[in-house]
Amino acid sequence: MKAVVLSEWGGVENFSIQDVPKPIIKADEVLVKVNAFGVNPADFKTRTGITPYSKKYTHPIILGWDIAGVIDEVGSDVTNFKTGDAVYGMVNFPEPGNAYAEYVASPAAHLALKPTTLSFEEAAAAPLAVLTAWQALTEHGHLKAGEKVLVQAASGGVGHLGVQLAKALGGYVIGTASGKNEAFVRSLGADEFVDYTQNTVEESLGDLDLVFDTAGADTIFASASVLKSNGRLISIAYAAMDKVLTMRPDIHAERILVHTSGDDLRTINKFIEDGKLKITVSQVLPADQIADAHQQLESRRTTGKIVLTF
Numbered sequence: 001m002k003a004v005v006l007s008e009w010g011g012v013e014n015f016s017i018q019d020v021p022k023p024i025i026k027a028d029e030v031l032v033k034v035n036a037f038g039v040n041p042a043d044f045k046t047r048t049g050i051t052p053y054s055k056k057y058t059h060p061i062i063l064g065w066d067i068a069g070v071i072d073e074v075g076s077d078v079t080n081f082k083t084g085d086a087v088y089g090m091v092n093f094p095e096p097g098n099a100y101a102e103y104v105a106s107p108a109a110h111l112a113l114k115p116t117t118l119s120f121e122e123a124a125a126a127p128l129a130v131l132t133a134w135q136a137l138t139e140h141g142h143l144k145a146g147e148k149v150l151v152q153a154a155s156g157g158v159g160h161l162g163v164q165l166a167k168a169l170g171g172y173v174i175g176t177a178s179g180k181n182e183a184f185v186r187s188l189g190a191d192e193f194v195d196y197t198q199n200t201v202e203e204s205l206g207d208l209d210l211v212f213d214t215a216g217a218d219t220i221f222a223s224a225s226v227l228k229s230n231g232r233l234i235s236i237a238y239a240a241m242d243k244v245l246t247m248r249p250d251i252h253a254e255r256i257l258v259h260t261s262g263d264d265l266r267t268i269n270k271f272i273e274d275g276k277l278k279i280t281v282s283q284v285l286p287a288d289q290i291a292d293a294h295q296q297l298e299s300r301r302t303t304g305k306i307v308l309t310f
C-alpha cells in the first residue's frame with residue numbers, strides 16, 4: 001500500500017510517498033481502507049521529534065490519527081462492525097495512529113459509523129478536533145444551558161467545532177479570531193465576535209462562566225481575566241496552569257488532553273445528523289502535498305480543517 005513516510009524527525013522535506021506493507025490487524029482491530037485522512041497541529045509537533053509522542057514510533061514513521069474510510073477486514077473479537085461499513089475515528093492517540101496511509105489498523109473501540117450526511121473528507125477532518133471540543137466543553141467544562149462561554153481561536157480546527165457544540169448545548173457563545181474570519185465564526189452560531197487584532201477580550205468581555213482556550217500562550221491570561229469567580233478555564237494549548245492560578249486563584253483552570261472514544265463520536269453523530277454540527281473543510285489536498293498541509297498548519301492561519309486523499 002502507499003503511505004506518507006517520514007524518513008527522519010525534522011522538517012517537511014523528510015516526507016515521501018512510499019510502498020509499505022499493509023498492517024496486520026489484531027483480534028480487537030479492524031482494517032480500514034482509507035478514503036481521506038486529516039491533519040492536526042499535533043502532527044507537525046510530532047514530526048519535529050521533540051514531543052513525547054515522537055518517542056513511541058518505530059520506522060517506517062507514519063504520522064497522523066484522523067481517518068475516514070471503509071472497513072476491509074474485521075478482527076476475530078470485533079462484533080460491532082462488519083466489512084463494508086463506512087467509519088471514521090481518531091486512531092490510537094497519543095500512541096502512533098499511522099493514519100497517513102491507504103490502509104490503517106484501528107482498534108474497533110476508536111471508530112464510529114460515519115454519519116451518512118458527511119462526506120469522507122468531512123468525516124476525516126473531524127475526529128481529533130471534535131473529540132477535543134466535546135470533551136473540553138462537557139467532560140471538563142461542564143457547560144450548562146444559559147451559560148456564557150468564550151471560544152478562543154473560534155475559526156480553527158477545534159474552535160469552529162467548539163462554537164457549534166457550545167451553541168448546541170445551550171450556551172451564549174463568544175468567539176475570537178481576526179476580522180477576516182468574523183463572518184465564518186458568526187455563521188457557526190456565535191452570538192458575539194471579538195477581532196483580537198482590533199480589541200482585547202479584556203476590553204470587551206467579563207463575568208464569563210467558561211472559557212475554552214484553543215489558542216495558547218497568546219491568549220491564556222486574557223482568558224483567565226474575563227472569567228467570573230469560580231468560572232472554568234479549559235485549555236488545550238497551554239500547560240503552565242500554575243501561573244494562571246497564581247493570577248486567578250478563584251477560578252478552575254485545567255489543561256486537558258483529548259482521549260480517543262468511539263462512544264463520544266457516536267454521541268457527536270447525533271449533533272451532526274440533526275444539522276447542529278457542520279465540519280468545515282477548507283482544503284482537500286492529494287497525499288503528496290503533505291508538506292504544504294503541514295506548513296499551512298504551522299502558520300496558525302488556517303480556517304477549519306485540511307484533509308488529504310491518496
Ligand SMILES: NC(=O)c1ccc[n+]([C@@H]2O[C@H](COP(=O)([O-])OP(=O)(O)OC[C@H]3O[C@@H](n4cnc5c(N)ncnc54)[C@H](OP(=O)(O)O)[C@@H]3O)[C@@H](O)[C@H]2O)c1
Pocket residue numbers: 040041042128129132152153154155156157158159176177178179180181196214215216218219235236237256257258297300301302303304
Ligand atoms: N490538548 C489537546 O488535547 C489538543 C487537542 C487538539 C488541539 N490541540 C492544540 O490546540 C491548538 C489549536 O488546534 P487547532 O487544530 O484548532 O489549530 P488551528 O486550526 O491551526 O488554529 C488556527 C486558527 O487559530 C486562530 N488564531 C491563531 N491565533 C489566535 C489568537 N491569538 N486569537 C484568536 N484566534 C487565533 C486563527 O485565526 P486567524 O487566522 O483569524 O488569526 C486560525 O483560524 C494547537 O496548538 C493544537 O496543538 C490540543
